[in-house]
Amino acid sequence: MKQTLLLSVLLFGSALAGGAGAQSVASQIPATSVNMPQPNTGQPSAQSTKTASPLPYNVPSRLPSSGTDNLQKSVAALQNTLTELQALQLQTKQAHWNVSGTLFYTLHELLQDHYEGISKYADDTAERMLSVGASSDGRAITIVASSRLPEIPGGFIDDAQVIQFFIYQYETVGQRIFQRIGDVEKADPTTANQLQEVEAGIEKYQWQMRAFLQNTPTDPNSGSDINNNTPVPLRGK
Ligand SMILES: [Fe+2]
Numbered sequence: 001m002k003q004t005l006l007l008s009v010l011l012f013g014s015a016l017a018g019g020a021g022a023q024s025v026a027s028q029i030p031a032t033s034v035n036m037p038q039p040n041t042g043q044p045s046a047q048s049t050k051t052a053s054p055l056p057y058n059v060p061s062r063l064p065s066s067g068t069d070n071l072q073k074s075v076a077a078l079q080n081t082l083t084e085l086q087a088l089q090l091q092t093k094q095a096h097w098n099v100s101g102t103l104f105y106t107l108h109e110l111l112q113d114h115y116e117g118i119s120k121y122a123d124d125t126a127e128r129m130l131s132v133g134a135s136s137d138g139r140a141i142t143i144v145a146s147s148r149l150p151e152i153p154g155g156f157i158d159d160a161q162v163i164q165f166f167i168y169q170y171e172t173v174g175q176r177i178f179q180r181i182g183d184v185e186k187a188d189p190t191t192a193n194q195l196q197e198v199e200a201g202i203e204k205y206q207w208q209m210r211a212f213l214q215n216t217p218t219d220p221n222s223g224s225d226i227n228n229n230t231p232v233p234l235r236g237k
Helices: 001-027 068-098 104-129 140-146 157-183 188-215
Strands: none
Touching: 068 104, 068 140, 068 157, 068 188, 104 157, 104 188, 157 188
16 A cells, blocks of 8 residues: 555656656747747737647758847748748639639639649748748648638639639739848848749739730720620729
8 A cells, every 4th residue: 555655656746747847848949939920020920820830849950141030030921921822722723613704714724823833832932931940830720810811702703703803812912922022131032032933923923814804905805705794893994
């Protein structure tokens, strides 16, 4: 009986010691190495939505030129870009499947092309985060909570509606990435260069949607021919 009691005390004591040890290790993990955008970026983050990755800690081989503030700026720029690219991955596929109307096949093929390009940009962006020492958060909950992009309508979607939707979606994402390039280009030109490549791709996709509604000397291309005889409303047209 005495032996059992002694064993219980020993086991309880070692469990307590193990718990305290785990806590002290956790407190040593620097908060600056998580994928946490700076508050002053104005961007919602995985952290602000309580969706932090379970293992947001990594040892970088080379930090952006100096200091944790710069690291955080790079990570914020990359994480927010990743989240938006993943939203676009889902939306281009949704439209690829459900686009309907005269331009069905053209848009079906074009959207597949965009999906593949965006998927590569998303992968490059996520892996750049690992390169600078942070985990990347590609979870569905994070996309929903943080992308700040309008959702594409469900069901069959008209060709004119698809064109209008992606003109604005690509415009929004392109502008956001452009701003982030400015945030990081001085301290971390490598990340800035990579974001420039992504932005150029998104701008190209925006043109490829915009061109369907481009005025020419012989045809206003208002979109009325694919939109039930009504011009497709666009800002500035
Ligand atoms: Fe397909």
